[in-house]
Amino acid sequence: MKMVKVVGSVTSTVKDSSLEGFKLLFVQSVDLELKGKKEYFIAVDTVGLGEDEIALMVTGSTAKRTEITSGRTVDGTLVAKVERIDLK
Amino acid sequence: MKMVKVVGSVTSTVKDSSLEGFKLLFVQSVDLELKGKKEYFIAVDTVGLGEDEIALMVTGSTAKRTEITSGRTVDGTLVAKVERIDLK
Amino acid sequence: MKMVKVVGSVTSTVKDSSLEGFKLLFVQSVDLELKGKKEYFIAVDTVGLGEDEIALMVTGSTAKRTEITSGRTVDGTLVAKVERIDLK
Amino acid sequence: MKMVKVVGSVTSTVKDSSLEGFKLLFVQSVDLELKGKKEYFIAVDTVGLGEDEIALMVTGSTAKRTEITSGRTVDGTLVAKVERIDLK
Amino acid sequence: MKMVKVVGSVTSTVKDSSLEGFKLLFVQSVDLELKGKKEYFIAVDTVGLGEDEIALMVTGSTAKRTEITSGRTVDGTLVAKVERIDLK
Structure with missing residues (x-):
């Protein structure tokens, strides 16, 4: 999984019908110190995230393996x- | 999904028969401020996009999961x- | 799909038997102006390409979805x- | 597989139910000399790794191919x- | 496929049981002139490669499509x- 930070959201009305009802969040990859990298993705939220929160994102075919995204x-x-990060 | 901008289109007559009938768009990855990155892809349009419009692209096996591309x-x-982007 | 340029070919006799009979082309990713990037792949040719020609490459599990590569x-x-590219 | 170093761990209570019970490790890609690269992942541990240990990580759909992660x-x-690396 | 050079090998005794019996090689991506790039992978050898030899590597789910790795x-x-490379 990639560790990402929620930086915004995206609105789309013209879209594939299978995307109806999803909250599409704008996320940014972060490094060890939670500093943003220049990698951005749009991801479906299945756990109720707010802005600036840190999350784990699965990509590829795995992204369709939750009950909601099946x-x-x-x-x-x-x-x-992500609630806590313990570095050595 | 990746957020991309439509920057052109591609014409091909010599191609795999399963690609017949598709509009192949030339797209460029964009960052938070919609500035183009040096990442380009050719993608099938399923929602009727025009040039300079911003879109969400799925890649890998997911790209075959729409009715049109199955x-x-x-x-x-x-x-x-993408019609609106809300940043924090 | 990625847009690539054919820059050469590769010969292999010691290989997985399922690769028998394929022409293995050496391709390079290109950008908007068809300038080569530092990304190289070896790909199976299914459409009869010559050197310096521009092609679309599918990767991952999709690469096994043509009649020839199944x-x-x-x-x-x-x-x-790729026969023509129209940029805005 | 990618060669990675364990650099920490992550705690999450609000998560997809299929992630219950997994130890989520924070890992960093390493190069030939085991120096850390700026690539980080969160991965499920199936072999009992400690901090600073070197491991092999599978990604994508392969990550679901162990008994534990199926x-x-x-x-x-x-x-x-990884217990030993032999370079030429 | 990616073109890689064999630069070493890796020993692991604590591992997923499905990896038993495999020779795990340390490989490095190479460019057009066979110069090493800063991309390293650990890959299963199915064709009997020696150090410094050039090989083609498949990744992702395709890596499980040989008889040996199924x-x-x-x-x-x-x-x-790879026995010969012909550049234009």
């Missing part, structure tokens, strides 16, 4: 809210 | 037109 | 010859 | 502890 | 030894 045209899904 | 030799599909 | 150990396939 | 919403799994 | 937790497999 069978949908989705390749990026936020599956966990 | 069973086709496609690994990049535009599935949503 | 069931083969292939993760990069050239599926279209 | 059917789970996981796209990064640590499948081997 | 059903194994593998996402990088060397499927061909």
Whole structure:
């Protein structure tokens, strides 16, 4: 999984019907110190995230493996809210 | 999904038969401020996009999960037109 | 799909038997102006490409979705010859 | 597989139910000399790794191919502890 | 496929049982002139490669499509030894 930060959201009305009802969040990859990298994705939120929160994103075919995204045209899904990071 | 901008189109007559009938758009990855990055893809349009419009692209096996691209030799599909971006 | 330029070919006799009979082309990713990037792949040609020609390459599991590559150990396939690019 | 170093761990209570019970490790890609690169992932540990240990990580759909991760919403799994590296 | 050079090997005794019996090679991506890039992978050897030899590596789910790696937790497999490269 990639660790990402929620930086915004995206609105789309003209879209594949399988995307109806999803909240599409704008996320940015972060490094060890939670500093943003120049990698951005749009991902479906399945855990109720707010802005600036840190999340784990699954990509590829795995993104369709949650109950909510099963069978949908989705390749990026936020599956966990990160509450604590322990570095050595 | 990746957020991309439509920058052109591509014409091909010599191609895999499963690509017949598709509009192949030339798209460029964009960052938070919609500035173009040096990442380009050719993607199938399923939502009717025009030049300079911003879209969401799914890649990999997910690109074959729309009604239009099912069973086709496609690994990049535009599935949503982005109408609004809200940054924190 | 990625847009690539054919820059050469590769010969291999010691290989997985499912690769028998394929022409393996050496391709390079190109940008908007068809300038080569520092990304190289070896891909199976299914449309009859010559050197310096521009092609569309599918990667990942999609590369096994053409009639020719079905069931083969292939993760990069050239599926279209690009004849014209229209930029805005 | 990618060679990675364990640099920490991540705690999440709000998450997809299929992630329950997994130890989520924070890993960093390493190069030939085991120097850390600026690539970070969160991966499920299936072999009992400690901090600073070197491991092999499988990604994508392969990450769901261990007994422990089968059917789970996981796209990064640590499948081997690296005990020795022999360079030419 | 990616073109890679064999630069070493890796030993692991604590690992997923499906990796038993495989020779795990340390490989490095190479460019057009066979110069090493800063991209390293660990891949299963299915064709009998020696150090410094050039090989083709398949990644992702394709890596499980050889007879030897079928059903194994593998996402990088060397499927061909490169004997000759012809550049234009």
